[in-house]
Amino acid sequence: MKTKTVELVAAPPSPHFVGDGFRVHNFIPGGFRMDMKRMDPFIMMDYNSKYVFPPATKPKGVGVHPHRGFETVTIAYKGRVAHHDSGGGGGVIGEGDIQWMTAASGVLHKEYHEEAWSKKGGEFQMVQLWVNLPKKDKMSPPKYQAIKYDTINRVALENNAGTIEVIAGEYQGTLGVASTFSPVNMMNAKLKKGGKASFQFPANFNTVLLAIEGSFIINGTEQVPTDHLALMANDGDQFEVEASEDSVILVLSGEPLNEPIAAQGPFVMNTREEIAEAIDDYNLGKFGHLED
Template sequence: MATRKIERIVKPSAPHFVGDGFRVHNFIPGAAGLDQKRMNPFILMDYNSKFYFPPTDTPRGVGVHPHRGFETVTIAYKGRVAHGDSSGGGGVIAEGDVQWMTAASGVLHKEYHEETFSKEGGDFHMVQLWVNLPAKDKMSTPKYQGIRNADIAKYDLPNEGGYVEVIAGNYKDVLGSASTFTPLYLLNLRLNKGGEVPLSFSTGFNTALLVVEGSIRVNNEEDVPTDHLVLFENNAEEFTVTATADAVVLVMSGEPIDEPIVSYGPFVMNTQEEIVQAMEDFQAGKFGRLED
């Protein structure tokens, strides 16, 4: 059977700050070949590689800001984040947890380092994805999924190779914990050195992985170090990941949404007119209220 081949391996860009609490490398749409159309339904990936924040009495983060037309997915590997939005969603996620916010018709949103973490300081390590919504769902009711690591379904690999956390989609008939609007997979591979994972996604699904910790070999051919992203061709279904050191790997694959993408800052819609309407609705206070 044909093997899904690597299209490119992307090294992290120079980091920049989002607010004062997120030191990120932007892979989507900032890196060459990773624009929103190519990666759809994944239209943004900011990666906060492991970074030490010293103690502070004032939590770092991003103050109140709007979103419309997509979902934000925040995966915590180190540190703790407090989330709040104007639809009533919110909570704290810690190591291994996931926040999945559906902005849809519009919310105000804020996210900060959790208060105790801020006072103690420590390593902070996160991924935030923006997941596109189809036109029919862009103006649906906002919702929030706070997913604790203990509740994430897991598949144990043979030969003490580690395990797969199924955040969304499925792996070997183990169903993911998150509900999604379109077919997509989001997996954390937590591998011991030598552990191997066979993976298979529909040929047309846009597919990538990020090496969060450790190092891996893809298809027993190409080595990929920490903090690098692998983009796969849409030429076949199956590939393998082998840990050349203890590793954590985020895998994402999704069915493209074959619709126009028009984005402006925190709004992602299908037409320029819808972007203008989003701005007017935000200025008119139609996204609700949220204290900073």
């Protein structure tokens, strides 16, 4: 066993709006050496840090848009989002829920603040990830996984240190409820002040930790403040975190696909020719229909 060290700790980039309902910091692909190839299979991460939306009669959000070649994963920490896609998926995700949409061969999608929540307004906090699909699965049928908070498997840590919520992958023999196309670990570490948790992932897995709440220390040396992202080096397979205060840490670790990446807007394929085909298929209406 060898310790996995910290490559860098990144402050949240300047925020921008996606549509009018998501105020996000774009960590991946980012200017901290975290491009799509380095972070593979995590090819995009938008983090909507805590932000208060005032009450609105018309729900804010993002209108109909296409996706092909990857999966979108939205983790709700604060607020509620309604969503629909042309494959028939949809519903509402509230605090603690996860929306895992496999766009694959192509879907149209829209997402808005849930209507009742929008009328009241309030604190909003979410993470959206794009997880790349292997070449063999990019044109598979779209599918949808609605993961409710109370269905997530949990591991209670020793010494009353906290809990690990396993969304995907495995922690100490406990499996996540999400199905994945390649090895992906995704979990929330909810630690009490002074609580410690150890993680073990293969050295070649690309691994990041995002401080959703509180702050924490990695391997007893590297401090990660609130809303900051720690990128782990590919030099070992285990590391330890300790909460400096009550904390929530999003832990991501995935095996790189090591396949060519061609990306343009909402399409992520392996070649430029496949991108051109995706654009043509979208313009020809092959992604289905969805009312805005």
